[in-house]
Amino acid sequence: MNPGKTLALALTIVAASTASTAFAAGSKDGHNMHGMDSQAPAASKHASQPVPAEIRKIDASAGKVTLKHGPIENLGMSAMTMAFPVKDRASLKNFKEGDAVAVTFDTVDGKPTVIDMQRK
Numbered sequence: 340m341n342p343g344k345t346l347a348l349a350l351t352i353v354a355a356s357t358a359s360t361a362f363a364a365g366s367k368d369g370h371n372m373h374g375m376d377s378q379a380p381a382a383s384k385h386a387s388q389p390v391p392a393e394i395r396k397i398d399a400s401a402g403k404v405t406l407k408h409g410p411i412e413n414l415g416m417s418a419m420t421m422a423f424p425v426k427d428r429a430s431l432k433n434f435k436e437g438d439a440v441a442v443t444f445d446t447v448d449g450k451p452t453v454i455d456m457q458r459k
């Protein structure tokens with residue numbers, strides 16, 4: 340065996356373990372910073388925009404409205420016609436079938452829900 344090569348190998352192992360110790364200490368701080376960074380996008384993602392829609396059916400007693408709606412970005416839903424529960428069901432008396440409206444949606448009790456509706 341070549342003694343010089345063995346020594347070089349031993350030095351490499353020492354250098355590698357020293358480097359990995361330094362990396363472990365450094366990455367601990369780096370992880371904490373990453374945790375702070377990751378909260379900002381999650382908060383801004385929640386912003387809800389009014390969505391254009393047309394009222395197809397109103398069921399005031401059930402507190403539901405059937406809407407032909409455009410894409411709902413904050414719910415990740417594409418354009419379609421479907422029934423939604425309405426948070427302020429008393430407001431349904433102000434609307435009639437065929438009305439063009441701007442609707443704000445949010446998830447309430449795990450369900451897509453109309454939280455605000457304005458006639459256009």
Ligand SMILES: [Cu+2]
Pocket residue numbers: 408416417418419420421
């Ligand atoms: Cu839908």
